Amino acid sequence: MTAILTEGLTKNFGDLCAVEGLDLSVDKEIFGLLGPNGSGKTTTVLMLTTLLAQTKGSASICGHDTRLDPEKVRDCISYVPQDMAVDTNLTGRENMLIFAWLYGIPNPKDKVDELLAVMELSDRADDLAKTYSGGMRRRLELAEALVHEPEVIFLDEPTIGLDVAARRNIWTHIRKMTRKGMTIFMTTHYMDEADQYCDRVGIISRGKIAALGTPSTLKAHLMKDVITVTIEGDYAPVQLDGSMFVGQSDDSISFTVENGREALPLLADALKQSGNRVKAMSLREPSLDDVFLQSVGKQEEPKGFEEFKFHMMLHRRH
Numbered sequence: 001m002t003a004i005l006t007e008g009l010t011k012n013f014g015d016l017c018a019v020e021g022l023d024l025s026v027d028k029e030i031f032g033l034l035g036p037n038g039s040g041k042t043t044t045v046l047m048l049t050t051l052l053a054q055t056k057g058s059a060s061i062c063g064h065d066t067r068l069d070p071e072k073v074r075d076c077i078s079y080v081p082q083d084m085a086v087d088t089n090l091t092g093r094e095n096m097l098i099f100a101w102l103y104g105i106p107n108p109k110d111k112v113d114e115l116l117a118v119m120e121l122s123d124r125a126d127d128l129a130k131t132y133s134g135g136m137r138r139r140l141e142l143a144e145a146l147v148h149e150p151e152v153i154f155l156d157e158p159t160i161g162l163d164v165a166a167r168r169n170i171w172t173h174i175r176k177m178t179r180k181g182m183t184i185f186m187t188t189h190y191m192d193e194a195d196q197y198c199d200r201v202g203i204i205s206r207g208k209i210a211a212l213g214t215p216s217t218l219k220a221h222l223m224k225d226v227i228t229v230t231i232e233g234d235y236a237p238v239q240l241d242g243s244m245f246v247g248q249s250d251d252s253i254s255f256t257v258e259n260g261r262e263a264l265p266l267l268a269d270a271l272k273q274s275g276n277r278v279k280a281m282s283l284r285e286p287s288l289d290d291v292f293l294q295s296v297g298k299q300e301e302p303k304g305f306e307e308f309k310f311h312m313m314l315h316r317r318h
């Protein structure tokens with residue numbers, strides 16, 4: 001039975017099509033859904049976790065339809081949302097015990113002890129969660145998600161706002177979960193993480209999948225060297241045979257070229273002739289960032305998005 005299967009999954013909010021015709025099949029792997037702000041990642045996760053009804057199409061989790069059998073779906077999943085999910089006025093252990101009780105776990109104390117140990121929280125288990133660092137809170141949320149031994153775990157930006165060491169630590173724990181045969185469906189903005197830890201990634205742009213595959217196949221599709229150019233001021237577009245513009249982020253612009261060493265001086269000349277003031281140029285192999293940029297291009301965040309998101313966050317925090 002495929003862990004996650006969607007067919008033409010679509011969600012409209014009024015005139016806005018947040019997710020459009022999503023066809024996905026995910027099973028016993030770490031799957032990363034990547035995409036710019038407002039591209040439809042959380043909306044997708046909410047539909048898959050039965051928290052939001054789709055407008056069209058279907059989704060099933062472990063063979064259960066999210067619309068027809070939501071209870072059965074909830075029995076086999078866990079969801080760690082994008083915003084805070086622990087009660088900071090309770091201790092770590094109390095947070096866990098509530099979860100274990102809600103799920104009717106036999107021997108809840110033993111289960112809670114075991115998971116606190118897995119997430120390396122045993123020594124802080126009796127401190128209030130408000131005294132935890134961001135990384136510790138995230139680990140507590142992961143521990144909660146594991147209480148009823150779900151087959152599929154949804155993680156919305158599990159490492160957002162954490163420092164490098166805390167991110168690596170969270171990933172070590174997520175990897176451990178997949179070794180037990182779980183399916184992890186996650187969203188992230190960190191391309192380096194997706195590249196390193198996801199078995200497959202889907203890049204979503206304006207509600208549609210723009211690229212899907214293992215990080216290495218997606219990078220291999222670019223098949224070329226990448227030249228990154230840092231310029232001063234606005235970029236004046238250049239045309240050079242054999243080079244292709246990938247995308248622009250801040251003041252750096254990327255091009256794919258067949259042969260980096262040959263193209264570098266030619267591109268430098270072409271940039272200069274078009275009136276660009278080049279500060280630096282570098283040559284490297286393609287990264288998932290390049291795949292991302294090429295798939296989504298440089299796009300504006302949908303209007304009104306920040307305000308909407310801000311109010312949602314305030315609402316959830318109260």
Ligand SMILES: Nc1ncnc2c1ncn2[C@@H]1O[C@H](COP(=O)(O)OP(=O)(O)OP(=O)(O)O)[C@@H](O)[C@H]1O
Binds near residue numbers: 016037
């Ligand atoms: N309840 C809602 N009502 C109206 N519009 C919504 C609602 N939820 C989401 N949207 C809109 O749907 C689009 C997709 O939002 P979504 O939260 O899925 O994006 P995201 O990819 O998770 O973004 P981020 O990376 O910022 O978390 C956005 O334009 C958003 O404003």
Ligand SMILES: [Mg+2]
Binds near residue numbers: 041042043082156
């Ligand atoms: Mg989101």
